[in-house]
Amino acid sequence: MNTDYYPAEPYRIKSVETIRMNTREEREKLIKEAGYNTFLLNSEDVYIDLLTDSGTNAMSDRQWAGMMMGDEAYAGSRNFFHLKETVQEIFGFKYIVPTHQGRGAENILSQIAIKPGQYVPGNMYFTTTRYHQERNGGNFVDIIIDQAHDASLDIPFKGNIDLSKLQRLIDEKGAENIAYVCLAVTVNLAGGQPVSMKNMREVRELTNKYGIKVFYDATRCVENAYFIKEQEESYADKSIKDIVYEMFSYADGCTMSGKKDCLVNIGGFLCMNDEHLYNDAKELVVVYEGMPSYGGLAGRDMEAMAIGLRESIQFEYIEHRVKQVRYLGNRLLEVGIPIIEPIGGHAIFLDARRFCSHLTQEQFPAQSLAATLYLYSGVRSMERGIISAGRSKETGENHKPKLETVRLTIPRRVYSYRQMDYVANAVIHLYSERDRIKGLKFVYEPKQLRFFTARFEEI
Numbered sequence: 001m002n003t004d005y006y007p008a009e010p011y012r013i014k015s016v017e018t019i020r021m022n023t024r025e026e027r028e029k030l031i032k033e034a035g036y037n038t039f040l041l042n043s044e045d046v047y048i049d050l051l052t053d054s055g056t057n058a059m060s061d062r063q064w065a066g067m068m069m070g071d072e073a074y075a076g077s078r079n080f081f082h083l084k085e086t087v088q089e090i091f092g093f094k095y096i097v098p099t100h101q102g103r104g105a106e107n108i109l110s111q112i113a114i115k116p117g118q119y120v121p122g123n124m125y126f127t128t129t130r131y132h133q134e135r136n137g138g139n140f141v142d143i144i145i146d147q148a149h150d151a152s153l154d155i156p157f158k159g160n161i162d163l164s165k166l167q168r169l170i171d172e173k174g175a176e177n178i179a180y181v182c183l184a185v186t187v188n189l190a191g192g193q194p195v196s197m198k199n200m201r202e203v204r205e206l207t208n209k210y211g212i213k214v215f216y217d218a219t220r221c222v223e224n225a226y227f228i229k230e231q232e233e234s235y236a237d238k239s240i241k242d243i244v245y246e247m248f249s250y251a252d253g254c255t256m257s258g259k260k261d262c263l264v265n266i267g268g269f270l271c272m273n274d275e276h277l278y279n280d281a282k283e284l285v286v287v288y289e290g291m292p293s294y295g296g297l298a299g300r301d302m303e304a305m306a307i308g309l310r311e312s313i314q315f316e317y318i319e320h321r322v323k324q325v326r327y328l329g330n331r332l333l334e335v336g337i338p339i340i341e342p343i344g345g346h347a348i349f350l351d352a353r354r355f356c357s358h359l360t361q362e363q364f365p366a367q368s369l370a371a372t373l374y375l376y377s378g379v380r381s382m383e384r385g386i387i388s389a390g391r392s393k394e395t396g397e398n399h400k401p402k403l404e405t406v407r408l409t410i411p412r413r414v415y416s417y418r419q420m421d422y423v424a425n426a427v428i429h430l431y432s433e434r435d436r437i438k439g440l441k442f443v444y445e446p447k448q449l450r451f452f453t454a455r456f457e458e459i
Ligand SMILES: *Cc1c(COP(=O)(O)O)cnc(C)c1O
Pocket: 054, 101, 102, 103, 104, 126, 128, 129, 184, 188, 217, 219, 256, 257, 258, 259, 260, 267, 268
């Protein structure tokens, strides 16, 4: 497969949304009012919005048609059965519990599968995932390969679990003290890095020896499957659907944020094969989400998610998706802009440590870089570094992640290659004036998930 080939869009546009560019003077005022936090900007003040790929997907004509076929019954909606059959067919799990989004599934799984004091090893953490694990008494342990923490190391499958780290944890703590292994495909915070099929198989073999369960964070499983097809030996001729199915055959269940790979704007679900766990999950879903047959979603949302999941495993769609991200990344690499390599599935991560080498991590370089990129161009990105990592529960000190990044996240089926050029040119221009990026300090720091609502001022 030619990795430098950029396919044209495998769709045509039927409905458009006008975007507006404001002036630099306006943006200067707006970013200051937003406390230098791009989460606090209004969408209308953004020209190209790369804050997240979560819920920002463009739905297809078929999904919109599905929205009109919502069965809004309180119980037993036909859309639930369609979703259930689709997930059973594509993922292969027995039971599915819909939830309003991914964290709804994480909340329930963490409550039913973690006993206080147990360990939850994972391939790097995700903000909401770790939050729910810790809230339920779990101790998160990072068992991703060391190379994942090195932003400039270009190796395939940088999201893999280090089996010796997992073995060591089992030896030290005992298998009974491990709640489950949480395996994310792909790893968002490592830069959208995929996990190889071989690694998934090996994790399964190791955990089977000890009777430890494995739950996937399935959020970007289709993007992960594309990388396997492209880069893993003996998968080139397999369909994306078959690869996805095999991936999940090595898991006991998963949490899913439908807002990513299911190509919808809201939705999620929890899957498992164990009937007892399923019964526990059903008891909690009525408390937090709704009936087990809607889980906080309208019937029409479940219909759109079922249709979106099927569209997502079409090769033409996922090839274009991953290649468009790669196009933006390669434009930056060509001129020596420091980004996380290899280029992942959903986003380009600027390496703020190297981009802002004049700032220390305690001056929040990634937070400031994201704010300054908005000021220069109207492009909205987000910080993934020391602010996102939060503080240690024990010491109250800032976690200091090795990766200090700004994420340019590409929504699915939304922007064109030409718009990617605009973004690339903006980043290149800012890089040439990077010494003007100033350090920041907190003026307001929330206790939980602080990156969403924190406010800053320039030092
Ligand atoms: C978005 C995301 C979640 C949480 O899903 P929500 O739908 O936003 O609640 C969990 N894990 C990963 C890797 C994600 O990217």
